[in-house]
Amino acid sequence: MSRPYSFNRRDFKAIQSLVYERAGIALSASKDAMVYSRLSRRLRVLSLSTFGEYIEYLSDNDHEMQLFIDALTTNKTAFFREEHHFSFLKDWLAKQSTSVTIWCAASSSGEEPYSIAMTCEDAFRKTNLGYEVFASDINTAMLDKARQASYSIEMLEAIPKDYVKRYCQKGKNKNAGLFRVHPTIYANTHFFHQNLLDNSWSLPTKLDIIFCRNVMIYFDKATQTKLLKRFAEKLKPGGLYFAGHSESVMPLCDHYSPLGHTIYQKVSG
Numbered sequence: 001m002s003r004p005y006s007f008n009r010r011d012f013k014a015i016q017s018l019v020y021e022r023a024g025i026a027l028s029a030s031k032d033a034m035v036y037s038r039l040s041r042r043l044r045v046l047s048l049s050t051f052g053e054y055i056e057y058l059s060d061n062d063h064e065m066q067l068f069i070d071a072l073t074t075n076k077t078a079f080f081r082e083e084h085h086f087s088f089l090k091d092w093l094a095k096q097s098t099s100v101t102i103w104c105a106a107s108s109s110g111e112e113p114y115s116i117a118m119t120c121e122d123a124f125r126k127t128n129l130g131y132e133v134f135a136s137d138i139n140t141a142m143l144d145k146a147r148q149a150s151y152s153i154e155m156l157e158a159i160p161k162d163y164v165k166r167y168c169q170k171g172k173n174k175n176a177g178l179f180r181v182h183p184t185i186y187a188n189t190h191f192f193h194q195n196l197l198d199n200s201w202s203l204p205t206k207l208d209i210i211f212c213r214n215v216m217i218y219f220d221k222a223t224q225t226k227l228l229k230r231f232a233e234k235l236k237p238g239g240l241y242f243a244g245h246s247e248s249v250m251p252l253c254d255h256y257s258p259l260g261h262t263i264y265q266k267v268s269g
């Protein structure tokens with residue numbers, strides 16, 4: 001099929017280098033069509049006719065650079081995705097005697113951190129323990145969506161029935177077909193922009209748990225190894241790390257011991 005915007009191998013290579021440098025995302029050559037389709041929209045909006053012009057435009061435009069990153073990140077997520085992690089979290093929370101702090105390090109449009117917050121709220125609702133969920137992502141459009149805390153009611157299917165009753169408010173009139181996350185859940189979930197590649201992370205404290213799921217797969221082994229070490233430094237002794245189902249930890253970093261189901265515990269030392 002002919003392409004309305006001129007896009008050659010050199011353009012692809014330039015984009016591949018930029019997204020690797022800026023976001024750590026290692027795009028294979030097979031992603032050529034994906035890159036074309038996602039960035040064509042930007043060329044259309046900017047009335048440019050070649051990818052060469054777009055790359056030139058990007059080079060001194062921070063705002064466009066963010067839109068470029070937003071376009072090239074993949075944001076697939078869901079409430080209670082990989083449900084076994086939430087059953088584990090629920091059991092772990094039941095054993096706690098102090099408040100907990102959790103970081104969701106690639107929070108996309110918010111479904112994951114809100115699932116974590118609902119699980120914490122429910123586990124602690126009859127105690128005087130508190131919890132905070134810090135939720136970050138590199139994608140600003142996804143963070144905006146997450147902060148709206150409003151989702152299609154079809155997504156309620158994935159949320160445990162008790163939590164739907166307690167923590168999801170169905171919309172009426174112009175909001176029919178949507179639900180909103182309960183204000184208590186919202187108030188305990190703090191969204192912020194964070195590129196995992198940045199030299200320092202804006203986290204106020206040491207963490208009990210880090211969820212970093214389904215993002216390491218986009219990074220190369222060197223980046224994954226570096227991040228796993230930095231995550232371990234951010235965890236309290238004995239803190240937990242939740243990885244995505246196809247993400248490996250043990251061959252890359254010996255700061256953790258496996259607890260099963262891609263959950264790892266920081267080992268001391």
Ligand SMILES: C[S@@+](CC[C@H](N)C(=O)[O-])C[C@H]1O[C@@H](n2cnc3c(N)ncnc32)[C@H](O)[C@@H]1O
Nearest residue numbers: 023073076077106108138139195196213214215
């Ligand atoms: C496939 S989604 C996974 C979302 C969620 N963790 C889950 O498992 O459902 C990957 C997320 O990682 C984010 N991401 C990619 N590169 C990143 C980086 N360098 N720093 C922070 N977030 C990044 C993307 O914007 C995207 O929202």
